[in-house]
Amino acid sequence: xxxxxxxxxxxxxxxxxxxxxxxxxAKVAQEEFPQHFPQSGWVEHDPEDLWRTTLxxxxxxxxxxxxxxxxxxxxxxxxxxxxxxxKSTGQAVHNAIVWQDRRTANTCRALREAxxxxxxxxxxxxxxxxxxxxxxxxxxxxxxxxxxxxAEAGELLFGTVDSYLIWRxxxxxxxxxxxxxxxxxxxxxxxxxxxxxxxxDLLNVPMEMLPDVRDSAxxxxxxxxxxxxxxxxxxxxxxxxxxxxxxxxxxxxGMMKSTYGTGCFALLNTGTTPxxxxxxxxxxxxxxxxGQPTYALEGSIFVAGAVVQWLRDGLKLIADASETQGHxxxxxxxxxxxxxxxxxxxxxxYWNAECRGAVYGLTRGTGANEMSRAALESVGFQTRxxxxxxxxxxxxxxxxxxxxxxxxxxxxxxxxxxxxxxxDAPVDRPKVLETTATGAAWLAGMHAGLYPDMQAFxxxxxxxxxxxxxxxxxxxxxxxxxxxxxxxxxxxx
Numbered sequence: 001x002x003x004x005x006x007x008x009x010x011x012x013x014x015x016x017x018x019x020x021x022x023x024x025x026a027k028v029a030q031e032e033f034p035q036h037f038p039q040s041g042w043v044e045h046d047p048e049d050l051w052r053t054t055l056x057x058x059x060x061x062x063x064x065x066x067x068x069x070x071x072x073x074x075x076x077x078x079x080x081x082x083x084x085x086x087k088s089t090g091q092a093v094h095n096a097i098v099w100q101d102r103r104t105a106n107t108c109r110a111l112r113e114a115x116x117x118x119x120x121x122x123x124x125x126x127x128x129x130x131x132x133x134x135x136x137x138x139x140x141x142x143x144x145x146x147x148x149x150x151a152e153a154g155e156l157l158f159g160t161v162d163s164y165l166i167w168r169x170x171x172x173x174x175x176x177x178x179x180x181x182x183x184x185x186x187x188x189x190x191x192x193x194x195x196x197x198x199x200x201d202l203l204n205v206p207m208e209m210l211p212d213v214r215d216s217a218x219x220x221x222x223x224x225x226x227x228x229x230x231x232x233x234x235x236x237x238x239x240x241x242x243x244x245x246x247x248x249x250x251x252x253x254g255m256m257k258s259t260y261g262t263g264c265f266a267l268l269n270t271g272t273t274p275x276x277x278x279x280x281x282x283x284x285x286x287x288x289x290x291g292q293p294t295y296a297l298e299g300s301i302f303v304a305g306a307v308v309q310w311l312r313d314g315l316k317l318i319a320d321a322s323e324t325q326g327h328x329x330x331x332x333x334x335x336x337x338x339x340x341x342x343x344x345x346x347x348x349x350y351w352n353a354e355c356r357g358a359v360y361g362l363t364r365g366t367g368a369n370e371m372s373r374a375a376l377e378s379v380g381f382q383t384r385x386x387x388x389x390x391x392x393x394x395x396x397x398x399x400x401x402x403x404x405x406x407x408x409x410x411x412x413x414x415x416x417x418x419x420x421x422x423x424d425a426p427v428d429r430p431k432v433l434e435t436t437a438t439g440a441a442w443l444a445g446m447h448a449g450l451y452p453d454m455q456a457f458x459x460x461x462x463x464x465x466x467x468x469x470x471x472x473x474x475x476x477x478x479x480x481x482x483x484x485x486x487x488x489x490x491x492x493x
Contacts, residue, residue: 002071004445005061005232006437007054009077009161010240011098011262014053016061017437018070021450023460025434029060036095041102041344044095047083050161051168058228067230073169073223074236074444076243076436077161079184082136084147084209087157087175090168094144096161097136100263100302100344104135105353116202123199125183125190125274125283130353131300133160134186138203151206158209160185162237169234171224176212179288180242188213190274190285193293216242216287217447236443238287240436241265245286245296247439248404248430249461251454256390256401258383259436260409263347264304266386267296270394279389280349287443289454297393299348299386303341303357305409307375310343317368325414327372337361337374338381338483340490349389350491358490379409380419381483387423402426402466406435413467421471422480431462 001021008015013032020026033049062070080099085092097103108128111117117128126132137158141148150156159167163177182188182195187205189196193213200207214220220234238246241259245267248257253271258264267286274283274295286296308324311317318324338360340346345353359374387403403425409415410429420427432438445451452460469476 001069002450003065003069004441004448004450005058005070005073006441006444007058007073007075007165008240008437008440009050009054009075009165011078011100014050014057015437016054016057017434017441018061018065019438019441019445023438023441023445023451027061027064029057031057039103043098043100043344045081045098047085047092047096047164050096051165054165055227062228067228067232070230070232071450072233072235072444072448074440074442075162075165075234076238076240076440077165077181079160079181079239079241080131080133080136081161082133082140082158083161083164084137084140084151084156084158085164085167087155087172090172093147093156094140097140099131101136102130102344102353104130104139107135107138108353111202120186120199121276123189123191123196124186126186127280127282127351129351131347132184132186134199134203134205137205141205151209154208156209157211158205159211162239163211166220166234166237169223169227170221174221176214176220178214178216178218178237179285179293180216180239181237182213183285184239190283190293190295215289215291217289217443233448234444235447236440236445238440238443241267241298242284242286243439243443244406244436245269245439246442247435247437248406249458250286250404251458254401255404257404257406260304260379260405260407262304262306264301264379264382266299266383266390268390268394270295270297275394277389277393279392280351281386281389281393282348297390299389301382301386302344302347304379304382305407306343307339307341307378308409310341311371311375315371317371321408324372324376325412327369328376328414331369331373332365335361335363335366335370336482337366337370338486339371339374339378340486341375341378342490346487346491348386350487352491355491355493358486358493360486360489376412376415377418379415380422381480383419384423384480387425402428404428404430406430406433416467417470420467420469422476424469424476426469427467429464429467431464
């Protein structure tokens with residue numbers, strides 16, 4: 001019997017999930033860490049918090065077993081979040097700049113106005129947006145005293161969170177990332193499968209800082225003995241949304257998944273050929289095995305679960321996220337409140353970094369019930385935006401496609417039913433909602449020989465419940481049209 005330890009380092013917490021040899025969850029440990037907002041639109045983490053909570057949760061999850069029983073480690077991580085650290089000491093030169101951060105909006109605008117966006121999209125599959133790592137890295141080099149000189153002298157390393165954790169776990173022996181995380185940096189040529197010299201020059205980033213790029217299931221070294229009580233191999237790495245795609249067994253072209261966490265991320269498997277979006281979606285690497293990348297179209301929504309957190313922490317309308325379903329069910333049907341949760345701008349397919357959130361349709365009678373319903377509905381509306389763009393981009397994503405869902409909000413029956421209603425498609429919720437961690441665990445366990453191959457893993461996927469659309473077409477179209485008008489008004493401000 002062996003175990004796989006999956007590290008799931010997220011935006012608001014670090015988790016470690018221990019899976020047994022049947023891919024069943026044996027133990028989960030989780031620890032939240034602080035968020036830092038130094039200015040409006042800026043979001044940071046202390047890298048030491050990421051490391052401290054990751055190590056603590058790993059030790060907690062392994063508490064009841066011998067370290068020697070852990071066959072391998074898989075890592076999945078918040079993507080695009082950027083860390084720069086000293087290669088000798090491991091000390092970060094600045095807080096990690098989080099994927100939500102918008103401080104480089106002016107840089108991205110200048111690059112667009114200079115005519116670079118088409119080239120960037122062709123090489124990287126991405127748009128010129130502050131979301132991605134490249135401009136964040138350039139900002140650190142330009143704004144931290146001495147950082148650029150030290151980087152050019154070979155003293156500093158760059159990584160997304162997976163790279164930083166690998167480096168710390170291996171005691172500085174391995175500086176590497178996988179193809180899925182590399183594809184989110186705006187520095188990686190997703191067609192040629194290597195760091196792009198042209199992008200590095202455009203963003204003025206020394207290529208010597210960049211990690212080695214490997215398959216999603218590969219050898220990433222082993223943990224230092226003093227950390228977890230054994231030298232445990234690290235054998236799987238994938239960004240969180242790609243790991244969820246793997247965990248949902250979306251291995252065939254045309255299969256789609258959508259994860260509802262802090263943000264919402266929908267991926268459509270397009271096979272071994274990258275599809276260039278004409279509708280402002282991203283072309284990304286879903287996973288890479290045996291040197292062969294599988295590509296996806298991705299739509300990224302910056303705010304999903306975070307809108308419920310705002311109701312709780314910002315407006316104090318609810319005490320717990322679970323209350324929103326009851327509030328939504330009790331909402332006044334005569335009120336049609338719409339929340340456009342553009343707290344840090346709008347992601348796909350709008351890509352406007354500067355607009356901010358808005359609420360429409362308020363009356364004197366609007367309260368926690370109506371606001372909760374509008375918050376949950378905003379997730380469905382934004383998902384339809386993504387699916388409409390996917391259908392326009394790729395004919396293989398036919399109207400009969402089923403959407404597989406996961407993440408915290410997928411546990412809300414009300415929210416998933418509205419999602420099915422507004423996208424006019426079946427929504428499948430799996431029995432195992434730990435899809436992100438499952439994907440990381442499977443990558444590591446498959447490479448280590450403990451878990452089955454892709455075909456067998458795909459056959460084992462099980463559905464908990466299917467939600468079928470139950471809204472008439474007239475209502476659906478009218479409600480979506482009102483959402484689109486609200487978005488247009490938000491963008492116009």
